[in-house]
Amino acid sequence: MPVRSRRAAQGRAPIPGADVHDGSGNRVARATAYGRWLVLGKDGRLSAYALCDEGLLRWTEARPGGPDWTGPDLFPVANLTHLSVTQGSDCFVHFIGRRTVRKDDGPVVDLVHATQFQSGRPVTAWHPLGNPHKDREKAARLGVPTAAVNAEGLLHVFVRNADGRLALRREKTGGKWEGWQDLKGGRLQDGAVVAATASGRIEVLVPGQGQAMRWSQNEPDGAFTQDQDVPFAHAPGSAAALETAQDRVTYYWADEATGGVVAHRPGTWAIPLNSSPANGAVAALRAMLDGYDCTVLAHRDREGQVMLTACGTENEGAGVWWSPTGERCVGGPALAYDAYGRVVLGLIGEDGALRVARQSREPGLALEHSVRI
Numbered sequence: 001m002p003v004r005s006r007r008a009a010q011g012r013a014p015i016p017g018a019d020v021h022d023g024s025g026n027r028v029a030r031a032t033a034y035g036r037w038l039v040l041g042k043d044g045r046l047s048a049y050a051l052c053d054e055g056l057l058r059w060t061e062a063r064p065g066g067p068d069w070t071g072p073d074l075f076p077v078a079n080l081t082h083l084s085v086t087q088g089s090d091c092f093v094h095f096i097g098r099r100t101v102r103k104d105d106g107p108v109v110d111l112v113h114a115t116q117f118q119s120g121r122p123v124t125a126w127h128p129l130g131n132p133h134k135d136r137e138k139a140a141r142l143g144v145p146t147a148a149v150n151a152e153g154l155l156h157v158f159v160r161n162a163d164g165r166l167a168l169r170r171e172k173t174g175g176k177w178e179g180w181q182d183l184k185g186g187r188l189q190d191g192a193v194v195a196a197t198a199s200g201r202i203e204v205l206v207p208g209q210g211q212a213m214r215w216s217q218n219e220p221d222g223a224f225t226q227d228q229d230v231p232f233a234h235a236p237g238s239a240a241a242l243e244t245a246q247d248r249v250t251y252y253w254a255d256e257a258t259g260g261v262v263a264h265r266p267g268t269w270a271i272p273l274n275s276s277p278a279n280g281a282v283a284a285l286r287a288m289l290d291g292y293d294c295t296v297l298a299h300r301d302r303e304g305q306v307m308l309t310a311c312g313t314e315n316e317g318a319g320v321w322w323s324p325t326g327e328r329c330v331g332g333p334a335l336a337y338d339a340y341g342r343v344v345l346g347l348i349g350e351d352g353a354l355r356v357a358r359q360s361r362e363p364g365l366a367l368e369h370s371v372r373i
Contacts, residue, residue, distance in 0.1 A: 003310050003323045003365045027072050028352025029057055032331030033095075034084040034146055034237075034281070035194075038346035041119030042091040044339035048346050048354050048373075049095070051083040056095060059354050059373050060120040064339035069373045072354070075123045077112065086194070088149030092117050096145045096157055097126070107140045111157065129157060129169060132180035138162035144190040144237075151200030151220055158204050160188045166206055166215065168224065183224055185213050191236035195249045205251055207236045214266065232270045235259065235278075238332075242284040244295065244314050252297060254278035261299055263316045273309070273320040276301045281332030286313060287343055289365055296343055296365060298335055304328040306347055310365045327355065327370055345370070 029050035037049045044064030050057045052074070059071035082098040093116040101108045111129040116122075133139040143160030150156065154171040161167045166183040185206065192206040200220030206213050212230040217223070234253035244250040244265075251264045252273075259277025262270040278299040285296045293313045297320075301307055306327040311320045327333075329347035338344050342359040345367060349355050357370035 003308050003321070027052060027054075027057060027074055029072075029330075029348045029354070030352065031083075032281075032334075032348050034082065034144065035086050036334065036336070037085045038334035038336040038344065039085070039087045039093055040091075040336055040338065041093075043119050045119040046336060046338055046344060046356075047093070047116075047119055048334070048356075049083070049085050049093075050348055050354070051080065052352075055080055056083060056097075056114075056123065058116075058123075061338075065342075066338065066356075066358070067371065069354075069356075070120065071373070075114075077114075077126050080112075082144045084144070084146050086147045086149055086155075088153050088155075088196075089151065090149075090153050092149070092153065094147060094149065094155050095123070096129070096147050098142070098145055100140075106136055108136065109140050109142050111142075111145055111159065113155070113157070129177070130180070132159070132161050132167040132169075132182070143188075146192045146194050146204075148194035148196040148202050148204075150196060150202055154221075156194070156202055158192050158194060158206075160190055160192070160206070164188045166192070166204070166213075183215055184226060185215075188213065189236040191239065193239040193241045193251065195241035195243060197243050197247050197249065199247045201247065203241075203249060205230070205239060205241065207234055207239070207256075209233075227266065230264065230266070232262070232264060233257070234262075238278060238281055240282045240284040242286060242295065244286065250284075250295075250314065252282045252284050254282065254299070259302070261297065265314070271316045273297070273316060273322075275299065275309075275320070275322050276307060278302075278307075279304075283333050283335040285335035285337070285343065287337070287365075288341075290363055294365075296335055298325075298333045298345060300329055300332060304330070304350070306333050306345070308345065308365070308367070325357070325367065325370075327357070329355075343367075 031051045045061040055077035056075040057072040062068040112126040131139040141162035145159040156170040203216035214227045233256035238254035261273045261275040283298040334346040354373040357367040
């Protein structure tokens with residue numbers, strides 16, 4: 001499958017007229033959000049999200065398919081240290097933040113949640129989700145949250161607790177919340193990845209020491225049970241989850257020892273994908289390319305360059321060839337469709353600005369020049 005970028009082929013010289021500024025001054029991202037931070041709304045417009053010193057930043061396409069964007073819009077939330085983004089099948093976008101308030105007698109840590117119901121519209125007020133620990137010292141050691149939305153539109157929030165176990169809090173019908181649930185496990189690290197399948201099930205994979213642990217539901221809205229440990233270690237925060245067949249998830253991550261990207265489906269061996277060492281989260285998207293069901297992958301290498309590839313879905317063993325895009329980023333890149341079904345690569349540049357590159361009309365997966373938003 002041909003994969004190439006016009007910018008990589010022609011060098012990294014600036015493109016005249018590509019920079020689009022909105023007069024927002026110093027509103028620049030300092031980190032990408034966890035999860036899928038580039039999403040398609042119900043109205044066909046893409047939105048991108050990132051973390052800045054003042055809170056949440058959002059960019060939104062001015063019309064379906066672009067090329068113009070609005071933003072970045074700032075949604076202030078004080079003391080936010082981490083931000084996770086997830087989207088349900090209803091296209092509502094949920095934000096889960098980890099917040100640390102510094103006080104004379106020590107930090108106070110909790111989680112907060114907000115929702116965006118429509119592209120470009122205001123975000124709800126931030127509502128506290130609390131902390132599974134009442135003891136302040138333990139609460140301060142709470143990990144980084146991640147989340148998924150089930151088929152009924154109910155949010156499930158996962159986080160590593162101070163004891164290295166997995167904690168879950170989930171929304172109930174009517175907007176109320178269940179209490180914190182201890183899913184057990186042990187010696188877990190941050191960087192959990194969550195998948196919600198088309199059938200309505202949710203499963204979560206969490207890095208541990210020398211292995212990964214996985215929890216899943218046997219049926220939608222069911223209890224979470226711990227599955228057999230995955231005997232492959234991955235770099236915390238590098239994993240992505242993608243439903244590659246009906247009710248079957250493939251995980252992509254950076255190997256803890258080598259940094260190379262691998263693919264893994266539960267019950268099988270890990271498949272090395274012949275990549276340069278990855279630094280940050282892998283992005284994964286299922287797409288039709290030249291009439292074939294393909295998986296598109298992107299990652300940031302250790303020099304900050306974005307690498308891109310595509311292969312037959314669940315056919316990674318046939319070989320994967322990566323191509324440099326000529327783009328550099330901080331944090332992990334993002335992949336999404338636009339309103340016309342084109343693959344879109346999103347990244348936060350080293351200047352803290354959003355850049356997007358769209359699939360061209362050429363065969364395979366060729367990207368147009370990126371545009372700075």
